[in-house]
Structure formats: structure tokens, C-alpha cells
Amino acid sequence: MIKIGIIGLGTVGSKVYDLIISNKKLIERKIGTELEILYGCDIDRNKFKNKKFIFTNNWKDIVYNSDIDIVVELIGGKDLAKTIIIESLKNKKHIVTANKAVLSENWDEIFNLARDNKKLVYFEASVGAGIPIIQALNEGLAANKIDYIAGILNGTTNYILTKMLSENISFDKALSQAQKNGFAEMNPSLDIKGIDTAHKLSILASITYSNWIKLDNIYIEGIDKIELSDMKYVKEEFGYTVKLLGIVRKINNKLLLEVRPCLVSDSSPFVSVRNEFNAILVKGDKCGEILFYGKGAGGSPAASAVASDIMFLARQIAAGVAGNIPYVSYDPDKKLSFLSNEENFGNYYLRFTTVDKPGVLSKISGILGKNNVSIASVYQKEPLNKKFKTADIILLTHYVKEKSVIDSIRVIDKLDIIKSNTKLLKIEQ
Amino acid sequence: MIKIGIIGLGTVGSKVYDLIISNKKLIERKIGTELEILYGCDIDRNKFKNKKFIFTNNWKDIVYNSDIDIVVELIGGKDLAKTIIIESLKNKKHIVTANKAVLSENWDEIFNLARDNKKLVYFEASVGAGIPIIQALNEGLAANKIDYIAGILNGTTNYILTKMLSENISFDKALSQAQKNGFAEMNPSLDIKGIDTAHKLSILASITYSNWIKLDNIYIEGIDKIELSDMKYVKEEFGYTVKLLGIVRKINNKLLLEVRPCLVSDSSPFVSVRNEFNAILVKGDKCGEILFYGKGAGGSPAASAVASDIMFLARQIAAGVAGNIPYVSYDPDKKLSFLSNEENFGNYYLRFTTVDKPGVLSKISGILGKNNVSIASVYQKEPLNKKFKTADIILLTHYVKEKSVIDSIRVIDKLDIIKSNTKLLKIEQ
Numbered sequence: 079m080i081k082i083g084i085i086g087l088g089t090v091g092s093k094v095y096d097l098i099i100s101n102k103k104l105i106e107r108k109i110g111t112e113l114e115i116l117y118g119c120d121i122d123r124n125k126f127k128n129k130k131f132i133f134t135n136n137w138k139d140i141v142y143n144s145d146i147d148i149v150v151e152l153i154g155g156k157d158l159a160k161t162i163i164i165e166s167l168k169n170k171k172h173i174v175t176a177n178k179a180v181l182s183e184n185w186d187e188i189f190n191l192a193r194d195n196k197k198l199v200y201f202e203a204s205v206g207a208g209i210p211i212i213q214a215l216n217e218g219l220a221a222n223k224i225d226y227i228a229g230i231l232n233g234t235t236n237y238i239l240t241k242m243l244s245e246n247i248s249f250d251k252a253l254s255q256a257q258k259n260g261f262a263e264m265n266p267s268l269d270i271k272g273i274d275t276a277h278k279l280s281i282l283a284s285i286t287y288s289n290w291i292k293l294d295n296i297y298i299e300g301i302d303k304i305e306l307s308d309m310k311y312v313k314e315e316f317g318y319t320v321k322l323l324g325i326v327r328k329i330n331n332k333l334l335l336e337v338r339p340c341l342v343s344d345s346s347p348f349v350s351v352r353n354e355f356n357a358i359l360v361k362g363d364k365c366g367e368i369l370f371y372g373k374g375a376g377g378s379p380a381a382s383a384v385a386s387d388i389m390f391l392a393r394q395i396a397a398g399v400a401g402n403i404p405y406v407s408y409d410p411d412k413k414l415s416f417l418s419n420e421e422n423f424g425n426y427y428l429r430f431t432t433v434d435k436p437g438v439l440s441k442i443s444g445i446l447g448k449n450n451v452s453i454a455s456v457y458q459k460e461p462l463n464k465k466f467k468t469a470d471i472i473l474l475t476h477y478v479k480e481k482s483v484i485d486s487i488r489v490i491d492k493l494d495i496i497k498s499n500t501k502l503l504k505i506e507q
Numbered sequence: 508m509i510k511i512g513i514i515g516l517g518t519v520g521s522k523v524y525d526l527i528i529s530n531k532k533l534i535e536r537k538i539g540t541e542l543e544i545l546y547g548c549d550i551d552r553n554k555f556k557n558k559k560f561i562f563t564n565n566w567k568d569i570v571y572n573s574d575i576d577i578v579v580e581l582i583g584g585k586d587l588a589k590t591i592i593i594e595s596l597k598n599k600k601h602i603v604t605a606n607k608a609v610l611s612e613n614w615d616e617i618f619n620l621a622r623d624n625k626k627l628v629y630f631e632a633s634v635g636a637g638i639p640i641i642q643a644l645n646e647g648l649a650a651n652k653i654d655y656i657a658g659i660l661n662g663t664t665n666y667i668l669t670k671m672l673s674e675n676i677s678f679d680k681a682l683s684q685a686q687k688n689g690f691a692e693m694n695p696s697l698d699i700k701g702i703d704t705a706h707k708l709s710i711l712a713s714i715t716y717s718n719w720i721k722l723d724n725i726y727i728e729g730i731d732k733i734e735l736s737d738m739k740y741v742k743e744e745f746g747y748t749v750k751l752l753g754i755v756r757k758i759n760n761k762l763l764l765e766v767r768p769c770l771v772s773d774s775s776p777f778v779s780v781r782n783e784f785n786a787i788l789v790k791g792d793k794c795g796e797i798l799f800y801g802k803g804a805g806g807s808p809a810a811s812a813v814a815s816d817i818m819f820l821a822r823q824i825a826a827g828v829a830g831n832i833p834y835v836s837y838d839p840d841k842k843l844s845f846l847s848n849e850e851n852f853g854n855y856y857l858r859f860t861t862v863d864k865p866g867v868l869s870k871i872s873g874i875l876g877k878n879n880v881s882i883a884s885v886y887q888k889e890p891l892n893k894k895f896k897t898a899d900i901i902l903l904t905h906y907v908k909e910k911s912v913i914d915s916i917r918v919i920d921k922l923d924i925i926k927s928n929t930k931l932l933k934i935e936q
Contacts, residue, residue, distance in 0.1 A: 364810055369800040369801065
């Protein structure tokens with residue numbers, strides 16, 4: 079009999095409980111042993127209602143309990159969650175967690191400790207909720223050299239971007255709608271600033287490249303500066319949709335990681351990923367492009383991943399082999415080199431808000447030319463509000479160095495023909 | 508050091524060799540031990556060229572060799588491949604295979620033998636080539652009650668159907684084009700009759716429902732009777748695309764399995780799956796709908812799966828734990844009940860080829876009405892060739908029992924107003 083303790087009985091934790099109770103027969107047949115939720119822990123005693131386990135509001139009752147085989151950490155946050163994971167490993171417990179922030183920021187400490195104690199840390203729910211992408215990178219695609227991963231990894235921001243365009247509303251309106259419908263938290267900054275996506279990208283990249291890839295290695299830009307007008311311009315004039323992507327690519331044996339709103343074309347698999355859905359595209363040298371798609375948020379999809387992790391662990395514990403082989407490939411001695419975003423290349427979308435006078439385009443394109451930014455197409459939009467006497471000039475660039483574009487904008491934005499900061503978005507092919 | 512023997516050095520086998528040689532450093536770092544291809548076996552000695560292993564044309568040199576840890580069976584076909592797998596298990600070898608036919612038709616014997624000998628059989632490449640769907644069903648989604656799996660599982664037929672519509676050509680022309688381009692075999696009947704899809708569906712279902720689900724349990728219809736005119740009618744008039752799907756669904760605790768050309772709508776994820784690509788949609792009670800997409804055919808994608816299987820096995824062998832836990836959940840005592848296609852329900856497309864006279868529609872709809880087949884929409888097409896004086900009447904039904912539709916057609920096709928056999932296709936929502 080395998081005994082587990084669940085710490086954190088919120089959205090995910092309570093769904094994990096429900097799942098294990100409702101699918102108990104199927105689970106125990108598949109793992110070949112009995113599974114018992116011995117303890118549940120939460121600071122809120124109301125979470126205990128109608129549940130068949132010993133309730134505690136002290137995590138130590140679980141972590142230091144010799145009856146417990148697996149600690150399921152689902153409290154979120156950082157400090158206490160980290161303590162629970164570290165203390166559990168030290169006390170010879172296996173771990174299942176959905177906590178991307180703690181993993182991403184403490185990869186080194188956690189996986190060294192897991193290896194030293196021959197214990198396993200499973201974390202399928204930390205990226206893409208129920209989509210089994212962690213396992214795929216760890217095992218199913220393990221033989222490939224992977225030179226590209228791109229994903230819509232955050233349900234909140236994808237929900238907001240979808241609603242902005244489909245309901246013709248501003249970022250602020252879409253955000254408050256998302257908060258009202260439970261798709262965004264009251265403090266949404268981790269999501270909308272791209273940090274959550276970066277945590278997830280860091281996990282995917284760390285697995286893929288067998289060493290810790292930190293947030294510091296990722297260029298991060300959120301969606302909070304995205305304007306509806308840009309979304310409409312790119313859709314109507316060029317057939318592009320704005321999506322927040324997390325991307326890692328290998329260029330000449332160096333890694334470039336970025337989280338940013340990107341323009342994707344109508345033929346991209348990301349276009350049809352709407353609302354709270356997630357999708358991850360992995361490109362391997364042998365498997366080619368593989369796409370994984372599903373619900374990236376919500377209690378039940380996350381519980382699906384957590385419970386599947388528990389099952390896989392339970393089978394190994396029952397067979398007496400859990401921890402003999404580490405789950406993730408982690409080799410701290412492996413050297414990784416990174417490219418900064420200064421060295422990024424791509425096609426870019428630029429929107430200049432200018433005075434509505436002759437000669438403006440010539441000035442702008444002159445500065446771009448001087449910086450070797452060649453222009454693929456130009457589009458001039460009548461001012462939306464004529465009394466401002468401004469015009470929007472939109473340019474798509476050829477494949478150019480991002481630094482050249484940024485240098486150009488720095489000069490252009492100082493010109494007195496420019497009425498507000500120039501908007502820059504990358505096109506992801 | 509883990510030693511393997513590859514039996515069959517054709518398209519997949521030679522790519523497995525190439526992969527292991529080219530990605531050796533990555534592979535050995537991830538498995539934490541050395542991996543050697545000790546033997547290669549093929550009836551064709553030319554396959555030996557430039558390869559660093561001991562060549563043999565006798566599979567027994569590998570299967571009965573005490574140095575070999577893993578036998579990689581890639582010869583295809585049935586009888587000899589089965590013998591190799593069975594003899595290898597008896598001789599305490601682990602197996603990696605891509606052979607869907609042998610697995611599907613000998614599930615019972617193979618997995619009983621594997622369990623009794625504490626050996627593992629891995630077969631990720633048998634379905635969807637490089638797409639890690641076997642592992643996902645086995646592990647990543649294991650906690651879910653799964654009531655629906657649908658997939659485009661055969662690259663050849665999907666290539667043919669894609670080309671028929673995009674190049675406006677008949678089935679026969681598309682088939683010979685596929686053969687010319689290496690996407691169909693010279694004897695294509697396993698593919699075009701739906702047998703290959705059924706083998707793969709049987710594997711997915713057997714894993715999901717923890718017992719052997721045979722071809723006998725699957726209603727199978729190929730694409731060889733598909734006419735271009737039907738593909739064009741459904742696309743232009745109703746926005747449907749014809750795809751060969753393998754589907755298993757759970758209805759009141761019974762399983763209904765079918766392989767057949769289906770009409771899928773423009774909002775279906777299957778519409779954009781073109782040419783040799785595969786896609787599999789899995790619906791679990793907790794994870795919701797998860798879609799897996801990638802190249803479903805070709806040497807390299809299959810080699811990606813085979814090599815990843817070898818790696819996972821090698822790690823377990825090196826840690827001394829391989830075979831302690833069976834890979835697939837197989838419980839021969841688990842009772843499964845099936846629904847026959849007679850008990851199928853759905854929306855259907857019917858095309859009647861009739862004489863071009865008044866009163867014809869009334870006769871047809873009268874018979875359908877008597878059988879409780881209610882009509883959702885009707886569309887009458889001018890005869891393509893006026894000299895035949897025939898007309899095509901196309902009907903889409905409401906949600907009805909398939910048996911009622913078939914009973915109606917049986918009666919209608921005997922009427923002298925009917926000029927050729929009525930075409931029936933299911934609409935998959």
C-alpha cells in the first residue's frame with residue numbers, strides 16, 4: 079500500500095483528491111497496488127469537508143511522517159513550497175509538484191538533493207497542465223537533438239489576447255473580464271508580465287539541455303503593453319495573430335531563449351489555440367515537428383498530470399525501484415552557452431505614430447537604412463481620431479538583427495515628428 | 508555497457524543505426540552508460556555497408572546471443588517477426604519493435620510472456636511514428652477515464668486523400684502518385700483497406716483499456732471506394748473534409764471501435780492534418796481533449812521513437828531494474844464489452860445516383876422516413892455528364908442509428924430509379 083500526503087487543498091489539490099477517489103479502481107489496477115491519501119494539509123480547515131483523510135494544518139505532520147511515501151506539494155508560492163520540497167527529499171520522500179516557480183528557481187538544489195537521496199521529483203503539471211510534455215521531452219523524444227521549442231504556455235495571457243481580438247476590447251477590459259471569469263488572478267502580474275511563461279520555458283529547456291536554465295537566461299516581455307489597434311492592424315492587413323510565446327532555439331550550439339508577444343501567421347499551429355488552451359511545438363532532428371495541444375489551466379487538467387505522476391511513482395515504489403534512476407537528465411557539468419536578445423534576428427513589425435505631414439516616411443526609412451534594417455512592406459493608416467493629426471506608419475522588416483531595429487527606434491523616437499513610443503513586435507515564422 | 512542487436516536494416520533500421528551513431532554523445536549522457544550496436548541483421552548483405560557492427564543474415568545470431576541485452580525487431584511482416592519477438596523474450600532479451608501487426612494480433616502471447624520472463628517490450632514507433640502517444644496513454648494520461656480516442660493513424664491514406672482534393676485527381680491516380688513518391692507500398696492493400704489503421708487503433712485501445720482488443724472487435728472500412736466527387740460535394744456544399752479515422756469510444760461502459768472514412772468539419776483539428784502527418788485526439792475525464800500531432804511515417808520519425816525506447820530500456824537495464832514493472836497495463840481478467848457497428852449512431856452523408864425524373868426524392872425520403880432516418884438537409888446536383896440522364900441526390904441525416912440507414916439503403920438500392928450503389932459516409936463531430 080502506497081501512502082501519500084497532499085499539501086495544499088486549493089483548486090488543484092482538491093481536484094487531485096476527487097480524481098483519486100473517483101478513478102480509484104482504474105488507478106489501483108494500473109499500479110498493481112493500493113493507494114491511500116493518508117493526510118491532507120491546508121491552512122483553511124474548511125477544505126477538509128467531506129474528505130476521507132487525516133486533516134492537518136501543519137505540513138510537518140506529513141513531511142516528517144514515516145508512513146508517507148509521496149509528498150504532493152500543491153500550495154503554490156515560493157518560500158514555503160521550497161522548504162516543503164527540500165525537507166521532504168531530506169526525509170526520503172518522493173515528490174509530486176505543480177510548482178514551476180520553485181523548480182525553475184531552485185533546479186540545482188532540488189535535483190542534486192533528489193539524486194543524493196535517491197528520491198524522485200515528478201512535475202508534469204508544472205507545464206501545460208494535463209499535456210504530457212515533460213514526459214515527452216524526458217523520454218519519448220529523448221533521442222533527438224532538439225533545436226527549437228515554442229509554446230503558448232500560459233492560459234491567462236492567451237485568454238486575454240483571444241478576447242481582445244474576438245470582442246474588440248482593450249487589454250484592461252479583457253484582463254478584468256478574465257479576472258471575473260476565474261482565468262486571471264487578482265494580482266495578475268506573474269502572468270501578464272511573462273514571468274509564468276518564463277518559468278515554464280526554463281523547465282522545458284532545463285530538461286531538454288540537461289542543465290539548469292534560469293530566468294536570467296531568458297529575454298522576457300509581457301503582454302501588458304499590447305494595444306488592440308496593433309492586433310487589428312496585423313490581423314487585417316497582414317493576416318497575423320498576436321500570441322505570447324515562450325521560445326528556445328539553438329543557433330550554432332548556443333541557446334537563445336525569449337518570452338514575448340509574437341506575430342504568428344494564419345498557417346501557424348498556434349493561431350487556432352484559443353482562450354485557456356496551451357500548445358507546445360517541439361522540433362527534433364529526427365522526429366521533425368511534434369505538436370502537443372490541450373487545456374493548459376484548470377484544476378482537473380492539472381490533477382490529471384499530478385495523479386498520473388503519483389501513479390508512475392507508486393508503481394516504482396511498489397516494485398522497490400523508485401529513485402534508482404533519476405527522472406530528469408541533469409548534468410551540472412554540461413556547459414551551455416547563451417545568446418542575448420541583442421544577438422537575436424528576425425522579421426519585425428514596427429508601428430510609428432507620426433505627425434501627418436509629407437516627408438515623414440523618408441526620414442524614418444532613412445534612419446532604418448543607415449542601420450541596415452531593410453523594409454519588406456509599408457502600410458500607412460489614416461489617423462483613427464482626425465483631431466490628433468497623427469498617422470500610423472506600419473513597417474514589416476526583412477530578416478534583420480534585432481539590435482539594429484532597436485538602435486533605429488532609439489534615434490527615431492527622438493525626432494519631433496514622432497508622437498509616441500514606437501511599437502515593436504517580432505514575427506515568429 | 509548496453510549491447511543491442513538490430514534485426515532488419517531497411518528504412519527504419521538503417522535510420523535507427525544513423526541516429527544512434529550521430530546522437531551517441533547525447534544518448535549516452537542521458538542514459539548514463541555506454542550503448543553499443545553489437546549486431547546488425549538483414550537478408551540483404553548490401554545493408555551492411557559502412558556500418559560499425561557485426562553483420563549477420565541469421566537472426567538467431569542475435570536472439571540466442573548472451574551478450575545482447577535488447578533485440579530491436581524492425582523487419583516488419585508477421586510470422587518471422589513474431590518468432591523473433593517470442594524467441595527473444597524466452598531468451599531473456601528486452602524488445603523494441605515498430606511492428607503493429609504482430610503486437611495487435613498477438614498481444615496476449617507477447618505480454619504474458621514478457622511478464623513471466625520479467626522482460627520489457629517497448630513499441631512507441633508502432634503508432635504515429637515519432638509522436639509519443641503510446642507513452643502518453645501508458646503513463647502521462649494514465650489517471651484518466653478515457654472515453655474517446657480518434658486519430659489519423661496512417662500516413663499513406665492521408666496522403667492519398669489530401670492529394671485527391673488538392674490536385675483534383677481520382678483515387679487511382681493519387682495512389683499511383685503516392686507509390687511513385689514513396690508514400691505507398693507497391694502492395695498498398697493493408698493501408699488503403701484500413702487494416703494498418705485498425706492494427707494501430709487496436710494497440711491504442713488495448714493499452715487504454717488494459718486488455719487485448721483485437722481486429723475482430725473493430726468495424727473496418729478502407730478508402731478504396733472513396734470518389735473524388737463525394738470529397739468535392741462535401742467540401743464545397745457543407746464544408747466537410749474526408750479523413751480516414753480510427754476511433755474508439757466508450758458508450759454506457761461498452762466500447763465501439765471503428766476505422767472508416769469520416770467527414771470532419773472545418774473546425775475539427777483533423778482538417779489541417781495533411782499528407783503523411785498523423786494526429787491523435789484523446790479525451791479523458793480529467794485532462795479534457797489532448798491532441799498529439801506530427802509526422803506519422805518515414806524512417807527518421809520512426810527511428811526517433813525506436814531510439815527513445817532503447818534509451819529508456821538501457822537506463823533501466825543499467826540500473827538493474829528493467830522488467831521489475833511491466834510497461835503496459837495488461838489484465839487478461841478484465842472484462843470488456845463491445846458494441847457492434849449495427850449499434851452505431853451518428854450523422855450520415857448519403858449520395859443517391861438516380862434517374863433524373865420527378866418523384867424520385869419523395870420515394871427515397873419515404874423509405875428513409877419509414878426507417879426513422881430523419882433528414883437534416885438535402886442537396887441535388889446536376890448530373891456531371893448530361894448524357895447519362897442521372898442526378899445526384901445528397902442527404903445529410905440527423906443523429907440516427909446506423910442500422911436504420913443501412914436498412915434503408917438496402918431497400919432503396921433495389922429501386923429501378925437508382926442507377927448505382929448509394930454512397931454512405933459518417934460525419935464525425
